Amino acid sequence: MTYYVTTPIFYVNGSPHIGHAYTAIAADVIARFKRLDGEDVRFLSGTDEHGQKVEKAARDAGLDPQAFTDRVSAEFRTMLTTLNISNDDFIRTTEPRHKAGATALWEKLFAAGDIYLGHYEGFYAVRDEDFYGEDDLTTLPDGTRIAPTGAPVEWVREPNYLFRLSAYQDRLLAHYEANPDFVGPAGKRNEMLAFIRGGLNDLSVSRSSFRWGIPVPNDPDHVMYVWLDALANYITALGYPAEDTALWRFWPANLHLVGKDIQRFHAIYWPAFLMAAGLPVPRRIFAHGWWTIDGAKMSKSVGNVVDPHDLVAKYGLDAVRFFLLREVPFGNDGDFSHRALVSRFTTELANDLGNLAQRFLSLIAKNCGGLLPEAGPRTEADSELLAAAEALPASLREKIDRQALGEAIEDVWRVIRAGNAYIDHQAPWALRRTDPPRMAHVLRVLADVQRIIATVLLPFMPASMDRMLDQLGVPADQRSFAALSVPLADATKLPPPQGIFPKMVEDTDAKS
RNA sequence: GGCGGCGUAGCUCAGCGGUAGAGCAGGGGAAUCAUAAUCCCUUGGUCGGCGGUUCAAAUCCGUCCGCCGCUACCA
Numbered sequence: 127m128t129y130y131v132t133t134p135i136f137y138v139n140g141s142p143h144i145g146h147a148y149t150a151i152a153a154d155v156i157a158r159f160k161r162l163d164g165e166d167v168r169f170l171s172g173t174d175e176h177g178q179k180v181e182k183a184a185r186d187a188g189l190d191p192q193a194f195t196d197r198v199s200a201e202f203r204t205m206l207t208t209l210n211i212s213n214d215d216f217i218r219t220t221e222p223r224h225k226a227g228a229t230a231l232w233e234k235l236f237a238a239g240d241i242y243l244g245h246y247e248g249f250y251a252v253r254d255e256d257f258y259g260e261d262d263l264t265t266l267p268d269g270t271r272i273a274p275t276g277a278p279v280e281w282v283r284e285p286n287y288l289f290r291l292s293a294y295q296d297r298l299l300a301h302y303e304a305n306p307d308f309v310g311p312a313g314k315r316n317e318m319l320a321f322i323r324g325g326l327n328d329l330s331v332s333r334s335s336f337r338w339g340i341p342v343p344n345d346p347d348h349v350m351y352v353w354l355d356a357l358a359n360y361i362t363a364l365g366y367p368a369e370d371t372a373l374w375r376f377w378p379a380n381l382h383l384v385g386k387d388i389q390r391f392h393a394i395y396w397p398a399f400l401m402a403a404g405l406p407v408p409r410r411i412f413a414h415g416w417w418t419i420d421g422a423k424m425s426k427s428v429g430n431v432v433d434p435h436d437l438v439a440k441y442g443l444d445a446v447r448f449f450l451l452r453e454v455p456f457g458n459d460g461d462f463s464h465r466a467l468v469s470r471f472t473t474e475l476a477n478d479l480g481n482l483a484q485r486f487l488s489l490i491a492k493n494c495g496g497l498l499p500e501a502g503p504r505t506e507a508d509s510e511l512l513a514a515a516e517a518l519p520a521s522l523r524e525k526i527d528r529q530a531l532g533e534a535i536e537d538v539w540r541v542i543r544a545g546n547a548y549i550d551h552q553a554p555w556a557l558r559r560t561d562p563p564r565m566a567h568v569l570r571v572l573a574d575v576q577r578i579i580a581t582v583l584l585p586f587m588p589a590s591m592d593r594m595l596d597q598l599g600v601p602a603d604q605r606s607f608a609a610l611s612v613p614l615a616d617a618t619k620l621p622p623p624q625g626i627f628p629k630m631v632e633d634t635d636a637k638s
Numbered sequence: 639g640g641c642g643g644c645g646u647a648g649c650u651c652a653g654c655g656g657u658a659g660a661g662c663a664g665g666g667g668a669a670u671c672a673u674a675a676u677c678c679c680u681u682g683g684u685c686g687g688c689g690g691u692u693c694a695a696a697u698c699c700g701u702c703c704g705c706c707g708c709u710a711c712c713a
Contacts, residue, residue, distance in 0.1 A: 137713035174713065246711080257711080291710095313643060317708045320641055330711060351711075388713060395711090455651075466650095473662075477675050485672040492671085533652095536661085543661095550669075550677040558671090625673050 130376035138198035158585035172217035181338035227362030415459035444587035480627035487623035502567035
């Protein structure tokens with residue numbers, strides 16, 4: 127089975143922050159999980175590089191738009207590398223393949239009669255080069271209206287191409303009805319439905335007030351409005367309009383992962399564009415929440431914007447990946463703080479998971495000559511623990527399929543806690559005297575359980591769990607769910623145990 | 639204003655018709671293999687207020703209070 131998962135393409139008018147990192151990590155976990163589960167996976171990320179804001183940001187930076195986007199796009203690529211994101215492709219909307227595909231999509235919609243020449247009108251602030259809604263405006267005592275920025279606005283009317291969104295209201299509703307899982311989380315789905323039921327207006331899909339965009343076919347005065355351009359990336363990266371290529375098998379996407387602020391574009395406009403183009407729509411769109419920092423909204427003016435590179439440098443990549451997905455039910459908003467991260471790391475990674483491995487591995491090293499012990503007859507307690515571990519791949523699959531990443535981690539932790547209880551109750555250090563074969567068996571049960579734990583956690587913490595599997599003597603080509611059915615060879619030589627998650631040393635003088 | 643959601647132990651949350659649960663934090667004990675890490679037991683809640691339906695309500699309905707989201711062209 128194919129599985130196609132995407133991040134949004136990141137808008138290059140600013141540098142990467144924790145929000146971008148969050149989307150990328152979550153999508154990466156899902157992509158890695160599906161690969162581990164034997165699926166044929168395509169994982170796409172990229173950058174969204176057109177539009178007035180980019181044009182302006184480039185001008186402010188004293189660069190031409192292409193040079194500017196080259197630079198910022200590279201920052202996002204670097205972020206993905208830093209975060210160990212396993213995307214198969216990275217698309218930029220300024221690439222020829224994208225421009226060609228987006229142009230083809232436009233032509234298709236135009237030919238179908240769903241794009242027509244009309245006009246867009248609204249309150250426009252020349253100083254801000256931006257349109258404003260009536261609700262945003264303030265009327266001064268002398269009757270002039272001003273934007274929130276203080277800039278005076280005027281009513282302008284601009285010729286524009288419009289997309290016949292209104293014609294798709296019923297088809298969208300029917301699709302939502304027939305596919306209850308089309309949009310997640312459920313609350314967001316209701317918002318989308320309410321929006322559609324409220325009536326859809328046609329959508330302006332071109333602009334003539336700036337130049338930095340893909341030219342509208344046969345009308346060079348216009349460029350495509352950024353959303354039509356941007357959303358098309360999900361198919362242009364598969365080679366659209368060519369539908370006979372090897373990559374096209376991945377369409378429709380299984381999952382568009384997005385931030386909650388851009389959900390409407392993905393859950394309403396994008397399916398309508400696809401319907402108009404005669405293409406199947408994505409199977410699911412899931413919106414995740416936002417992070418506050420120490421309880422405060424992240425903003426440039428407050429100066430609390432978190433740079434992913436700084437986080438990784440300070441805490442280590444897998445600690446960050448784990449924290450972001452563990453701390454909060456996926457889909458909810460969360461709060462990031464040093465204290466919370468360190469607490470999660472210490473109790474769950476160091477004490478629960480890391481220490482469990484260290485406990486039985488050091489016993490194997492000392493009492494079994496560092497060789498993986500043989501299994502013996504099972505007691506009820508053995509079977510119970512093993513069964514709980516063996517159930518993990520299936521239970522995680524179900525949770526990953528509804529993007530319940532936090533619940534998936536919780537499932538694993540239940541087994542980890544059971545593992546710590548098991549080793550305490552079995553007390554292999556006492557069996558060493560009284561019943562050495564039973565001791566060997568207990569240690570083997572723990573090794574087998576830990577192997578499953580480390581395997582199912584690979585998508586979340588790839589580098590750390592690879593090291594844990596090294597410690598368990600699992601060959602590099604035996605790290606998949608399918609491989610779990612093949613037991614490790616008895617007497618496999620294990621390397622000397624080494625802590626995977628050494629505790630973070632708190633800087634007691636952090637203020638200086 | 640309209641539509642929707644939430645309010646459960648100190649904290650973060652699960653439960654969504656059958657007389658309250660998890661993790662963390664707090665208290666007591668055990669063990670000593672281990673990153674002084676673990677395990678066992680335990681304190682703690684009139685499940686936002688008030689009414690109603692029901693043999694039975696965090697769980698359904700109404701209402702009030704308090705938060706939050708969406709309400710179109712702004713990634």
